[in-house]
Every structure is written in structure tokens, then in C-alpha cells.
Amino acid sequence: MKNLVRKLDSVDFLKMDRRTFMKAVGALGATVFLNTYKTEIVSALELEETKLIWLHGSECTGCSISLLNAGNPDIAQALTKLNVNLAYHETLLAQQGIFVDGKLANTSELNSEILLEELIEEGNYILVVEGSIPNGPNGSGKYLMLGNRTFKEILGAAAKNANAIVAVGACAAYGGITSADSDVAKDTDYRGVAFSKKDSKGGMLQELGIDKPVINIPGCPAHPDWVLLTLGAVILGKINIPEDLPDVLDQYGRPKVFYPPDHTVHENCPRRGFYDRGEFDDQVGGEKCLWKLGCKAPYAHADCAIRKWNGSVSMCTQAGGPCIACVEPDFPDMARPLYVEAEDKGVLLGANIDTISKVAVGAAAVTAGVHAVRRMKGE
């Protein structure tokens, strides 16, 4: 364990491959892990306060609620240990916008609009965005206005002075549910911060002509560990922005360590054994593989099945619901219909799931056979 800790001291975990990372965090617990990180830095210099501005666009507050569910570390621990000043967060702060005869009133101790203005002016903060940004109607952004300004404008101002930008949740990352196909989607024209669905040129920053790197932490909601560990890495200087980003993020701006390109929820699904044996539930309430009930876990690049949710208590497929691939840039459209199996859409290379699982079983048998032969040979 001691060696592992020492090793971690000198390793940037966002640069780790997923297996090493999982092993490290699994062995130590995330709190110890973060502590270990901090020790190294603090020994050199006292960790300076980091200001965080957390903006809420078109959202359901689910990602903030999820963040408050963080276990290791919990939110209070994380803020303290990382010396984070959560300077602006609409759901938690004391302040609110106050206007008297149209003019900003009181001070930043009570007025959130003045507070935000001052914080942006001072600069030197990390910007977190939760929720998407409407560009509609007609490019005006007026489908969301706060303090009589469009959210589009507020985001632009906050993004310009930010040291780093993190988009939390499916909506902020890619538009999420607000960008789902519908007959009003064209009018609302919802955007993620840096992306619009899979389009890396369709984000709101691009629309505003702001060229800044953005880290996406998608999910509906985002897992609190993904958020806190990423913020931790940024705050502790474990990744340099923008130099390190091409290495640690995938093509959709997600940290590969949490959203591994070569790993899906399916691989460690608690029901995986049933899949391998070709046993599927066709009614809810059973315990077998949910593929035929529409599970999209084979397309969801996330570590949910290892990390699990809410203190590692459970996860969607464990509780009998299909994975809806909420971490993917084209969620929810790619997962709809949610309860219909996906093979008709030509996914899984167009192969039939029954065939695949037979192949999987066959491959396992062959591997076992090889081992058996080796054992016999005394290798």
C-alpha cells in the first residue's frame, strides 16, 4: 500500500489508464487518494484558494443534487481539502438578484448579480456550467433570462475570464435532454457549452466566438466522483490546461479515465454473467440480462458498473432498469426507444445478440481450453 501511495504521488491520475486508476482509487478510497495528491503539493507550497463559479443554465438541478450526494470525498470535505471557495452557486448561496427601480441594489453580500459581476471582474476562477444554453428564439438566447440578461450573454462573460471551464451533466456538455429531437428543438436551439450533441463546432462558446478548452463531465446526472475528481485534478494542477487535454480527453471532451473509449458499462454489469450465457429477461422484475428490455450499456462509455452510484449502493441495471447511455453525446435520442432492444438499429456491428453471446461463450471456452492445455504442459 505504501508503495502504491508513493507511486500515486508522482502520477497524474487523469493520465492513468483506467485499470491502474480503478485499482488505485479502489484500494485507497477517493478521500485518501485526494489527500495523497494534496500532500505532495502542500509540502511545496500552501494550496491557494480556488474560486469556483457554478452557473445554472437550462437544467433540472439534478447534477447539483448529485454532487451533494458525493461520498468519497463528500462535498464539504472536498471543498475544505482542496481549499475551494464555492463563490457562486445559485442553489446554495445566500444572495439573490435585487433590483430597485431597475438598478442593482445592496452589496455582493446580499445581491447575487453584484457578486457575480465582481467575481467575473476579479477573474482567476474555474467556471462550472450545469444545464444547456438556449440560442433561440432566432439566435437571441431569450428562452432563458436571468437578471434581465440572456444566459447566453452571462455564459459568455463568465467564460472569457475563466481559468478553466468544466461542463457538468449531459445538458451542459452536449445539450442533453433539452436538445432531444422534437418539433420545437429548432426554435429552442439548445446548445452545450462546447458541443451540440456530437458536433464539436456547435457549442455555445463557438457561437459566441470564444475559443477556450472545455472539459465535459456528461451523465444524466453526472456522477459526483467524476465531477470532484476532475475538479481536484484541475485545482491541484495535475493536468495542465490546455496542453494535457488532448491526452486525457476523448473526442467528445470527456476524461478518458472515467469514460474509457475501450470500456462500456456492459463489461462489468452485474448481470453480465447472464448475457454471457445468453439468458435474457423479457419482462421487468427479473434478474437476467436486460438487453432485450432495451439496455444500451454496450454503447455507454462509463465506469458506472465498477464505481456504482450513491455510495456504491447500486446502479441502473442492477436495479432492473435498462442503461440509457446518458453519458453519450447524442443521449437521449440514441437510446430511444428506451425499452426496445437496439439490434434492429444495426448496432453491435449489426450482429444478432444471440449469436454474439454464443460467440462470447465459445471464446471463453476456448480460452479456458488453452489454459488447461498450458497447465497440462506445466507452463
Next chain:
Amino acid sequence: MVNVTVDPLTRIEGHLRVSTEVNADGVITDAQSSSVIFRGFERILQNQDPRDAGLLTQRICGVCPISHCLTATNALDQLYGVEDQVPKDALVMRNILQGLNFIASHATNIYVLWGPDLANPDYKKVLATLGDTGDAVWKELAGRFAPIGYKIDGVAVPAGTSNMAAIPAKKTLHEAIALIGGRMPGPVTPYPGGYTYKANVGDVVKLSSYYLKVMDFVSNYTLKVPFDTWIENTYQASSPQKAVNFVVEHLQSLVDKSLASNDFSREAGWGDAELFAAFGSELVGETLLGLPASLKLDNIGGYKDPSKICFVSYGGFYGAKDGYDSASPEGERVLTSGVVGGNLEYQKFDPSKITESVAHAFYDDSKGDLHPSKGETIPFTDPEKISYTGGSESRYTWDKAPRYDGIPGEVGPLARMLAAKEPLVTGVAQALNEKEYSAANVYTRVLARIQETAVVAYNLLNWVTNDYDPTGRISVPIDLSAAKNSQGMGLWEAPRGALGHWVSCDGSGKVANYQAVVPTTWNVSPRDAAGVPGPLEQALIGSKINAVQNILGVDYTNPLGIFHTGRSYDPCISCAVHTTDLTGKNAPVTLRIV
């Protein structure tokens, strides 16, 4: 006249703007509440598999996703014609899931959203005029309820102990939800015909231990009377009068003990509920208990004209009186449905009496007021038409104006406790009404939320330990073709109030129309076609804007009366502006009213 606008009203879910006109005495004479966001939500369900509604509508709101999921599931049970076949244990599981969410959501409002206003700097100033007693009360208010990162006059105020302790308590509740729901937010287990997860004996034991952990929080922070004693003497009291007497006697004994020593700490028996119940109200605190002062929260956020307001509950939690029945919204639900008039007169709830007006919202309204099942949502797409500064005659919100029998309705814990005739809340409301206060006000709204948390917690234990049978059946199969040309209505209660989903399918079994009417739409609704303001607007008009009835004079820059009143409804704007349904191209739907 001075315009005082709060925008954004933070510490709520979503984005709300409140604009008021205030006279020289600091009394609000006009108000508009504006939901400032348009998302276009249920339109994404159109032409889709109706079963998606459970998981997708819960994305309307991350604070109460379970309510949307269950309301949708109720509508889908009906759509597939299995509403009378859902197995008992599935209904119990749904109750447990919803109950845990109620407690977590209420605790969040009480401690993290509404509560921090008790540490407003003006209370410090007011209480400072009351000598040692005032200082002692301020110490408790700020010490328990201050938000994080808070400063008064440049001096940092540590985050309140109750506020901070509530966050891990909520986390514990969410772990319990995840255990039987997969994760929270975003649980996956409700499904038409039943439930996807069959909790085993081990899960039941874990649920019980989560429950005990949460009750530790309650007994350490919220309520210093033993929980069972409280329930026996309030929720289970034989009359409203008896419930009120019990509480007043309990508070009186605390006051008698503490007034001399000025010790209002938890150690001296003052839980957060006791502290609020005594010091929050003029009637209870000053008139009945003889306290030297109170926050007078029963003087603000009330209704001036009882004929223009009612309290609506669709009924929440499947009941067990004559066996569990998922089919009936009226009958045997644990929190019964009902409509209570402005003067506390009771009526039976009739869902066909709900209409929605968009006369003051940014939607086309050429067809006048419509029942939700026939509602239209055609948003303005001209940016010039979206303005929040045009006053009460203008269009100023994305929120529609639901009305019950033509009258604005308040929904939420207070409406539910009144409709269910919960003795304590009913008794306090009646007492206030008799003394010329509005029965509904900031004090009763928060008191009802506290009491409902206790009521739900009491029932929750029963569902977990008595009603749920781990060997029982958890779902019945549904026939997907039954959705063809079928309709469903789901009526349910979210923590914030009455929630209804309406679904209808076409001949191919795809969604032709999906409509949701949600709690905050009722509470923060704008004026209707007749110009009658919505509940929050009515509650603001006539209220004083500053602390303790403007005792320090008028200060337009710290309109605490608006903060308190707005947050007392626990608004959820993501829910309120969800928007729905057809663009007029689909035929109106015939509802099956059960």
C-alpha cells in the same frame, strides 16, 4: 411607488423572477411572478414509445424525479389497462421510493433553500433591540441556518450546523433510494404494471437501518420530543384542537424553562422545529406563548381574498385501508385528495375542473382556456415579444395559469395537510383564520412542510417493515398493443404539490399527446384571462417587504418578505415550464376520468 424586483430568486430549483411595486410604507401593492425559461419538454415524447415517459419526464426535475416517474407510470398503468392489476408489493415499493424522496426534498427546502433566510442580516438588527433574549435567538438562527460562504458586514458567518448536517442526511436518503431505485437522481425502477426491482430481505434490513440513521438526524436536530410521542399527539390526535394544545403545551414548557436563562439551544430542548414553531409566528409565539417577540411570519405571504384561492391535492401514496389500490386517485390514498376553499371549506376533487390559461404567458392563446388534456403550447418565437418588464397587464412568463373551477389553487404540503385534515396543520390554520390572519402564510407553509415530513416518515417505516413482502409479486406483464388508441391519466403528489400527467396514443401505439401539469405551475402562475393573480402573486400583494413587519423602517434593498414568501412555496421552475403536447395538428383527447 418603487419597483423592487428579485431576479434571480436563488435557492430554489430553476429560475424565477419576482417583480413588485412597493409603496412608501413598504407594502407590496402589485406583483408579477415570471418563469424565465422555456425548454419545450414533453414535445420530445411525441411520436415515441409511451414507456419512455417514465424515465424521460423525470428529467424535468432533478429534485423530484421520482414524482414525475411515478406520475407517468400511473398514467401508463392506465394506458396499458393494468391499473387495477399492479401487485401490492410494487405499490408499496413505489410508496417507499416516493416517501424517501419527500423527506429528502422537504429537508432540502427547510434547511438549504428556505431556512438560510432566517440568518438574514435584518434579523440580527431586529433581535439586537431585544437585549439578551434577542441575542440568544439570533445566535440560534444564524448558528443553525446560515448558508455556506456567508458574510455579514464583511465578517464571515460559519455555515449553520443544521444546514450542514442536512446535507449528509439527504445523502443517506438518496442512498436508500438508490438501493431500491438504482441511483438518485434518475432512478429507473417504476414501470407500467409494477416495478423492476424486487427488494430482498437484506434490502429491507438496509432500508430500516437507513431509516434509523435519518431519524438520528431528526432527533439530534429537528425535533426534541420523541418522534412517536409527537406523531401520537399530532398526526394521530383525535381533533385539531388537541393537536394544537399538545404542541402549545410542549412549547410553553420550553419557554418557561428558557426565558430566564436565555438558553434556546438544542440541549435545552429547542429542536429546529420547536424553535421555528415558537419564534416564527406572532399568534403562537407572542399571543399564545407570551414571547417578547417573534419573526411574525404568519403576517406575510397570506391571501387577502379567500374567494380567489383554493388548496388542491390530487392525493399521494397508495393506501392500504382496504388493500392497495392503484386505480383510484380519490379513495384510499394515504394523503387523501381534496379541494379546500379559501375559508377552509372542503370539496371533493374533480380532475375535469382543471383548466389552463395562457393569457399572460408567452404562448399563442387563440383558443382560450383549455383542459390540460386538450391544451396547446405554441411558444412565441419572436424575441421582441419576450419581455419581463411590461407589468401586470402584459405577458410576462413562460408559466401557464392552471385554475381549479376557475380559481387559482395553492398546491404543496399545506394544501395536502389541509385536504387530508391532518390535525396539527388544520388546527393551526383554523386558529389563524379565526384571528383574522390568512390560514395560508409563510409560517403555515413551512410548518406544514415540517409536519408532512414527520407524517411521511411515520408511514414510511410502516411500508418498509409491515407492508412490503419480499416474497410477493413485483410486476404484471403489459400487452404493448393495449396502448393503441388508448389514454391514461396519472394523478399524484410531488413534494411540491399536485402533479398530473396525461398521455394518449395513436393507432400505432405511439404517443400522440403528452401533457403534464405540475405543482409550481399552479403556485407561481401568472394572471389568468380574468386578470386574477396566481397564488404567489396574491401572497405577495399586501405583504410587507422587510423583516418583522418593517419594524426597522422601509429598506427596498433587502426585501426579505419577498425572499421568504417566494421560497415558502419551494418553487421548482424546471417543472413549472415543461411545455407540452400538440401543436393543434392532433385531435383532442377524450379522458377517462376515474
